[in-house]
Amino acid sequence: MLAVSRRLALLALVAMALFGIAACGDDDDSSSSSGSATTQEQPAGKKIKVGLVTDIGGLNDRSFNALANKGLQQGKSELGVDVRVITSKSNADYVPNLSTLAQQKYDLVIGVGFLMAEATETVANKFPNTKFAIIDVSQQGMKTKPKNVQGLLFKENEAGYLAGYLAGLYAKDNNINTVSTVGGQKIPPVDHYIAGFQAGAKAANSSIKTLNGYSQDFVDQAKCKELALSQIARGSGVVFQVAGQCGLGALDAAKQEGKQGIGVDADQAYLGSHVLTSATKKVDVAVFDSIKDAQADQFKAGTDRIFDVKTDGVGIGKISSAGAKYQADVDKIKAQIASGELTDIPDTVGGK
């Protein structure tokens, strides 16, 4: 085939091309390096570097990861910080993604989701000078309790309770005797939502039946749609999706069958009139607040920060026209939770 010299030249060309591509890969180091975490007090607006590592659901889940990114971009536009988002495609990506950001001397690295709890603990211990914030994970619950991590926790069961209460009221007036939930995986944040939802539905409508299922997947929409369809076939009139991007399939099933759906994390009312309401979780607020704190050197590492109805960290989204007449009732319950009058909302999904 090619003469030896020509082959060597070709090889050298390919090698150079590869080096060139590799060199172009990283575009953040060239920005300013003034964002060191140990500088003295500077006027607000200092340019720190904030990185976000998303969960496997991806940025298109229109709920969890999308909200986190929204908070990040808000930080960029309002606070002027440098931001970067890395999406994780599988569980194996968590540690490499988090480490990449820490190695590049990011001031604040935010992990999104319960599934990356261990990864965050590992990387935080390896990079004690970088601040970490992790959503849905308790720093106090970590084995080594790293001092540079802040856990951002949400009382999803309160949001679920509000959504469930609305669902129960709607079901009572519309001759529906079953409501159902479609979970992604059986992890604490998901179960908090479901437990709260079931409790709220029973409080509004004591004879209501609840169904629950897990798709074991936060990504494949077809799985959640099948699950929702089988729940609807068993009589469910309201489907609460707690499955990120996969859950969009469940909402699609509700739309297709003419039933009501309830969104999660973000306000998913824009998806259509079939969305009765959404159980909202202000992940964007949590992310933005962390960035603001880090910028002002007030980041409280080594603790947990809890967002609940009282602090307006979780709540209920826009109620569609189908449920508009229950707005007052739901607001009343919300006030009761906020004031502490209504307590003991379960956060674990019990046996059948």
Add this chain to the structure above:
Amino acid sequence: MSVARQDFTERLWGSFKRPEGPEPSRRKAFAREHIPAWIAIALGFLAWLITLPPFLVRTWIPSLILGLIAFTLALSTLYGGEKRYGAWAMIAALGGTAGAYGATRSGVANLEAVVVWGALMAAMLRYATPLTFAALGGLVSERSGVVNIALEGMMLMGAFFAAWGADKSDSWLIGILVGVLSGMALASIHAVFAVSLRADQIVVGTALNFIALGLTGYLYVDIYGDQGTPDNLPQVPELKLPTDSLGFIGEAISNLNLLVWGSLLAVLLVWLYVFRTTRGLRLRAVGENPRAVETVGIDVFKIRYLAVIASGGLAALGGAFLSIGFVHSFGENMTAGRGFIALAAMIFGRWRPWATLGATLLFGFSSALAQRLPEFSEQAATLFQALPYVLTLIAVAGLVGRSTPPAADGVPYQRESG
């Protein structure tokens, strides 16, 4: 093998010697010596069926009796030398009895919740449709002698471009057309490399899978960004039939997507074309002995090109069903390995259209069931998800008998010079 070991295995299997006769793969499935085995399998199924809704027999005794009869028949089949049929009969007998026992021990409410035949059948068809299209595509390609591992990539292209086409043109029909064209385009690359350039067909197929994944992912993020595909994406309509009251089959077919029916039609058309027309005969001949076909004056390259491109179109149809027919949106890598399961279905079906349909329906049924089984045990939910893949393993491990591909499958054809 050492002499001692050879002697041992001969004595072990000695009583199960296969009778003299033609090769097993050519003996008819329903030949006289196989009938006891089929009865045993039927009885095994029956034993389990009577404990399920709507019959719900609550004692184990009838099932046990049926199981024992099946077991005896299975034993006799094995002693008659039919190892494979005997094995399946034994599995059916034991499995049916065990399943019946499990069903009688489970709560009636659980059983009624899980075994809803109408919904199960509908879910089975929905899950099987993309598999059927892709498996048919693989079948057409492999019957012409070109191995097509890139079914997954072609499916993904079909899924994305069908969604994009439907979005841009506001019509699901054009969406399907665009999707099919994109699958064909990817397949044409496969054809060039596999047929003309005689590259290793598996390597080319794998590369195309990656290309499709990257291309669709990139275009998706580029065109649809963070918000994803629009919510008013044109959808392939459902075909509503007034058969709701005709038992569980009527219930199952009363509201199926057009493309689900399309997949069944495609099986019929592919079977008619490949096995009942002259051109189909040429296609199969090219897959078995291309040199002989060339001597008759038929262009082997052209037939292989057309077959591979057609396979791309078929696989893309499967993807189009996923995106605009079922989920009504596109997500990165939404096919999630279905193309490979379709390959297994094709092998399970021995490169024959109707058997392939049977295989995809089996996979669909196992998925539909696996999704409802967590009713019995939530802890084992993830385990049930493995059910379709376990079936795939059984299928390709050869428990369905020797699955012989077309003779010239995977071998690039080289025209003799001069």
